[in-house]
Amino acid sequence: METDVLVIGGSAGGILAALSAKKTYKDKKVTVVRMGERVMVPCGIPYIFGTLKDTSKNVIPDAMLTNAGIDLIIDEVLSIDRENKKVNAKKSGEISYKKLILATGSLPIVPTFIPGHDLENVFTIKKDEEYLKFVQQKINEAQDVVVIGGGFIGVEMAEQVQLLGKNVTIIEVADKLLWQAFDHEYSDMAEATLKEHGITIKTNTKVTKLVGDTKVKEVELDTGEKIKADVVILAMGVKPNTKLAEAAGIKLNEKGAITVDEYMRTNDPDIFAVGDCAEKKCFFTRKNVPILLASTAANEAKIAGVNVFQLRLVRENKGTISAFSTKIYNTAFAAAGLTETQAKAEGFDIVIGEFSTMDKHPGTLPNAKSVKIKLIFSRYSGVILGAQIAGGENVGEMINILSLAIQKGTTASELNTFQVATHPLLTSSPVSYPINSAALDAMSKI
Template identity: 30%
Template sequence: MSSCAARLRRLSETAEITIFEKGPYVSFANCGLPYHVGGVIPEESSLLVANAAKFNNWFNVQVKENKEVIAIDRAARRITARSACGAETQHEYDVLVLSPGANAIRPPLPGIDLPGIFQMKTIPDARTVKQWIAQTGAKRAAVVGGGFIGLEMAENLVHLGLETSVIEMLPQVMPPFDPEMVEPLHAHMRAKGCALHLGDGVAGFEPGPGGQGLAVKTQGGKSHLADLVMLVIGVRPDVGLAKAAGLELGPRGGIKVDEHMRTSDPHIFAVGDAVEVKDWVTGEPALIPLAGPANRQGRIAADVIMGKEPSRFRGTQGTAVVGVFDFTAASTGASEKTLRRVGLPHEKIYVHVNNHAGYYPGAGQLDLKLLFAPQSGKVLGCQATGLVPGVEKRVDVVSMCMQMGGTVFDLEEVELCYAPQYGSAKDVVNIAGMVAANVLRGATRCVTWADEDWEAIATGPDTALIDVREPAELERNGCVPGARNLPVSSLRKRMGEVPQGKKLYVYCQVGQRGYYAVRQLLLVGHDAVNISGGWKSYKDFNASHLLHHGSSNGTNGAKL
């Protein structure tokens, strides 16, 4: 709402602009709340982006805090607002912009109203949690929900010294990501002392032993003791006011708007977390509560109100990032789960590459998954993770490529900044584009660990599984059952040992040497394919498969 009001004033000095805010803060950084609880942002005042005085002095915008709009009379173009003391007033409008946001989901579970169960949506929420920890001397915390806010809360509670657990109904944290991409994050969180209880939803809450603390009961029959519980299982759009006014809602339950942010009433606009938007990749209606799109929507509504009609909201890619114990996970566009659900054809590749030149100190591995259209190479989505700087930078590059309708061939050619402490002459994004482009051009063929029955391939009469890493790597890291070892460093000399007349499935540690080996094999007449992502992706697929299915099918996860 604040972005809309400020933009309106920049476009007109004569418009009468008033903001009605239900709570005591007209503009605050709710993304910073977990970090205020953890002490990373020590001063509460730092979270205040703008106050009523600033809006009035800078923009001549009247702000009415602690004034909740409780009704809209569309015929009279009038709203009714209620103050904190219960007094009601009416105000006329020419144009109304709704930005009610989204409410934290609080399901009607047994014991949900017991003391010590909190949400994290507002500054008062953060204040209450800090006071509870200080007053009770809390030692154990349970975070219900493994999304963005859940993981940020878990990290900050661990920083405060609390024994912290994350309880998530799904078999993975960060549901927008594909499961194999968050396996390194699972391992990292556990290594930092944060317990993960995945695939087991909460059934209710009870007082702890002797009435001390809480017991979080799960659907699987487990009980987790805690001195405080953070209930952060998501949000749903706050559409009560809009619904009562007879405004049209969309199929996902949000306020329906057009590309100019108009509702079904031409005099009422809506922006932010309460509205449905178009998923930029699938074209489907979606609820994507992110700050960046919300701010753009506010500006677009202001432009249209002031007569700049061509201003349009083109949809959102859901570009987002989370940092947990210095581990970064970022994504843009559709996940593979989404592409499968909507039936959109796609290809995928994995790359595991250093974030900057390996010879410069501090280089570390960055894992990236790229999804693209099989024929055109149009980029459909990207996910990247790593315990290194620059993860989100690569996703930002891919995001911009997608906005321009770009393809993997564009990523192959994209020119990025290079110095050894920042990247490589062939950046991670370039390499991902090159690998995908090679697949589309037919220079190599790729499969993933999710594509085949690897036990059957390793033992079948017409197929063979080839590991081209060095023997020491196999001893140190392990190998896929049934694979035969033919290191790429000696492959040319040992070509006679390559199985004849069989389809060869080749892998290395991360995929690069597998590609080199496949090219050698193809050029001398063998039928060979590279397994994208190599052993690194195998481990991630194996772990995510076990979480999702509960068994490894008797092959140490090789049958995925």
């Protein structure tokens, strides 16, 4: 079998890499090889359990690929032969390529150092539909569920499982939940919201052992406390899935991610890598950072797909901006760039702009919600370094504006005067639009 562009992996990165390549090079044959029959929406996985209650409602349709004239093969690639530019697949045999894009994603971190990690009913969150169906069944049968890890997946899983009426405990080794994305005041808001709905939170706490004969029964903590657990969810992060690349001699960085340049090219000029398997460099410091997000994968995939044969889209390699959003019950939380804590740790002299208002005007309108915003600027240049917002659903789009502002090096003065479209039912008032007002607050302190 032969193809012009072969994409290994069919989640967000793989899909967009293939689509971008096909749209740019219409005469080229583009093929995607993936292992699973169906692909889960990565960020929608927690919502399978409480809101959707069905894995089939969280599927990315294959029509996106097939309607674009892209060949789809359900198979497992066993090895890459770089010298002869072909791969060996389990069922399909040899597939020759001119260009190869690796979108092999990530694997959940399993804490093998914790005794009992391999007991029954101890689960990670994989992007595999059959596995998720089994996890769903066990959660539905359970009453006491413990989530180990207080990042986005851990918090979202806890919320969704609690919606089923289960007793839920989150255990986090750091002093706050969501600490990598938010400063303490926003983490405190998130924790308060979870606690209001009956979720138990234990921060600054380590798990020393998972207790049980064959099935997990309890989670033992470093305090000596034991928590009843019918099911344990391991939400301790993910790591790049690069075994296939490593075996082929493709260069990895010290974190085990595939080393790439600004066009997502590896050390082999005919092989690209995108998404969770590829390295990320911090926008501000150029340090390698583990920002493994579908939105980041999508951006990288478009760069790789368009440039796979020729450098058609010139990219200024400024690095990865950590842009996050989530919703915990009725409150949305979003962040982009550096937190105040991170900025200070990196040695930036900063100034903070803050503001609170309502997300509709007047605030007496139905379903109006308070919005709290925090912007972080470099004191002397006035350039924005980071943003955090909590409030209603329009928070998700406001953080996208601020992510672009960070990427473009926008100043507090520019954000104070940028022109906005407002409407009573859709946004805050034009006289108190959160981004403008927080920027003005920062300017008064510079």
